[in-house]
Amino acid sequence: MNRKEPRYDLAEVKRLVREGRYSASKKGTSWLRNHGFSPILARRIMLSLQDNEFVKSLEPRRNDGSWADVYCCDYDEDGVCGCFYVKFIVEGDVATVMLMSCKEWGYTW
Numbered sequence: 001m002n003r004k005e006p007r008y009d010l011a012e013v014k015r016l017v018r019e020g021r022y023s024a025s026k027k028g029t030s031w032l033r034n035h036g037f038s039p040i041l042a043r044r045i046m047l048s049l050q051d052n053e054f055v056k057s058l059e060p061r062r063n064d065g066s067w068a069d070v071y072c073c074d075y076d077e078d079g080v081c082g083c084f085y086v087k088f089i090v091e092g093d094v095a096t097v098m099l100m101s102c103k104e105w106g107y108t109w
Helices: 010-018 026-034 040-048
Strands: 022-024 054-058 068-077 080-091 096-104
Touching (some): 010 040, 010 080, 010 096, 022 040, 026 040, 026 096, 040 080
Parallel strands (some): 022 096
Antiparallel strands (some): 068 080, 080 096
C-alpha cells in the first residue's frame, strides 16, 4: 500500500458521512470540545475536505487494524477559521466512517 495515496475514496467517505454512517471517538473530538466547539463541527469539517488536502495514509498499528487517511484542510465557516488535521478510517461490514482525530494542525496532545 502506498502511503502517498489515500486508502479511501473521499467522495465515498463524504457520502457515508452525509448518510449518517459516521461516528467519532471521544479522543477524536476532544480538541474541539476543549476549545469550546461542538463535536458536530468535526462532521462539517469532514464534509469540507478536498482531494488536494490529502497528506498521507497511516498503516494500522495492529495486524487486524485499518489504514487511516490524514488530511490537512483550511476551514473558514461557522465562526471557525483555521487549518485542521483530520484523520479517519472506514470500518465494518456496513461501511462506517470513524473519525479518529480532528484538531488544529500542529497541535500536540
